[in-house]
Amino acid sequence: MSINQRVQEIIDKLFSGNKRAFSVAVGIAATVTENIVGTRGTNPSFEVTCKIASAIENINTEWLLTGKGSMFKTGILQGNDILNTVSENESSYGLISDYSARPFIESASLVKDNFSRAISSNNCKTIIIPFIDGCDFLLRNHGDSMVNLSDLKKSINDQDIVACRFWENLSHIRWGEVYAMATKQGYIIKKVVPSDVKGKITCISFNGKKGYTPYDLSLSEISDWAIVVGVASVNVW
Structure with a gap:
């Protein structure tokens, strides 16, 4: 080889x-x-x-x-x-599992153009999030607009870590899925559905009860796309 x-x-x-x-x-x-x-x-x-x-x-x-x-x-x-349970008297106890670190973008302000540029900057650290497959990088969610009261398993809370995979095939957008999108103002995380207006998409927040209403976003304002593949909740005590 x-x-x-x-x-x-x-x-x-x-x-x-x-x-x-x-x-x-x-x-x-x-x-x-x-x-x-x-x-x-x-x-x-x-x-x-x-x-x-x-x-x-x-x-x-x-x-x-x-x-x-x-x-x-x-x-x-x-x-x-990797065993389901590892006891202290086994030789593998305490060893590190094969979960690779992924780039972690903690602040939306780091993304002004695209995710790759933000990841390659000196301000981007790497962390390990186990049990989420097909992940290219991680984002920190800010705010409660994606709190899903009707389906808590699909909820994204404030400070949660969002696992993303680069999405390069823009000729095929998976409508109804949640995407992270890079704009000049930073990144946004929204459910994406078709818009009635040509050249735009409709961004939907899960937390409509808090007044987060759907809005249209021009495709020209989106410089990079990534589909959300998982979320790790962070609860600080």
């Missing part, structure tokens, strides 16, 4: 095949990733290899460079090795 194939395996296993998410997490241009795993098959430079090893802490560097050994560092539990 070549180093290019090993990079592709990282993308497939840790980023669900999403090259853009990998590029953002590692801190390299999408074109660089495409050159490595695409038809050109360019070997990654020393700088790029170092970025991969540094950004993905549980990757076995020797495996990345030479293909020797396992993909992950010794002592890291892999997906099939």
Whole structure:
């Protein structure tokens, strides 16, 4: 297996095949990733290899460079090795599971153009949110407009962490789903339905009882899209 194939395996296993998410997490241009795993098959430079090893802490560097050994560092539990219950007298007790850190955008003010640019900034940290698959990055929700009193499982409360996946196929919007959208004023998180006005969408807040009424938003005002795939609630005592 070549180093290019090993990079592709990282993308497939840790980023669900999403090259853009990998590029953002590692801190390299999408074109660089495409050159490595695409038809050109360019070997990654020393700088790029170092970025991969540094950004993905549980990757076995020797495996990345030479293909020797396992993909992950010794002592890291892999997906099939994670037990439902781990007792203290088992050798795997206390070891870190294979949940990779994802970029975390804590403030809407960090997003002025698109999510990728905000993620690559020095102000973006990374955190681990387990049990949510297909996630490229995380956002902090602000406000109570998406509190869903009729379906609490689909509710997004103030300060909740919202797991998002990049949505690049704008020719196919999944109407009725919740999206995070980047605008010049920051990001918004809304349920999206078709608008009666051409060139616009209708944004719906769940918490209509608090006076959050639907409104139309021009497609030209949205610079980036991501679909919401999960929410982690945060309760500060």
